[in-house]
Amino acid sequence: MTCSVSNKLENICAELGARLTDPRRDVFGVIAKADKPVGAYDVLRLMPDGTKPPTVYRALEFLESVHLIHRIESLNAYVLCCDGHGHEHxxxxxxxxxxxxxxxxxxxxxxxxxxxxxxxxxxxxxxxxxxxxxxxxxxxxxxxxxxx
Missing domain, CATH: 3.30.1490.190 (Ferric-uptake regulator, C-terminal dimerisarion domain)
Known part of the structure; x- marks a missing residue:
């Protein structure tokens, strides 16, 4: 799955007044670079050393709540939202x-x-x-x- 992600995360966080933390940026980056849906533990393996699972899950939850990623239920994995944040439901x-x-x-x-x-x-x-x-x-x- 490929789509343009230029400044999506920064723009959405700015719009919402949400903090752009390093884990949120890192998790978003892992998903944005992936060519297939990635599971939480796949993301964890690609995070900086010392990153704990709850940190990844909190970042995934945030990114999903602001509609920057989607969870593919049947695969228990995540993909980037390619719709340009135009839909929410x-x-x-x-x-x-x-x-x-x-x-x-x-x-x-x-x-x-x-x-x-x-x-x-x-x-x-x-x-x-x-x-x-x-x-x-x-x-x-x-x-x-x-x-x-």
Whole structure:
């Protein structure tokens, strides 16, 4: 998963008046450089010596709360938010079962359905949604296609 991250963390922290700590910067950097979703202990292994797990988890929690990263539930791993901080409540992900690539998508029609009255009938107000769609990316599909 690749996307532009130039000054995202600094800008968001400034907007929110949040402290930009070294662990937050380091964890964000690890996730931003990763080409695949990374788990918390993968992040920990790439942190400066002496970093403890709670420090990584607090940084992950902060980054997720300000919508700079997403947690891919089925992989128990994190990816950078590539939407430019434009959404806060809904995310859709295409996950390649072959290579593990994850692509973040915006599906406005799905978001509209979820925001409309479908849940009102059962007395439920969705606050956040995440959809994970598993399949095969074009690169892997082309690679596995039989040659003619």
């Amino acid at each position: 809904s995310a859709q992900f295409a996950i390649c079962q072959s290579c593990g690539d994850v692509q973040e998508m915006q599906i406005p029609a799905l978001e509209k359905i979820l925001k409309d009255s479908h849940f009102k009938g059962v007395g439920f107000k969705p606050l956040a949604t995440s959809m994970e769609i598993r399949g095969v990316c074009m690169k892997c599909d082309d690679h596995n296609a039989p040659s003619v």
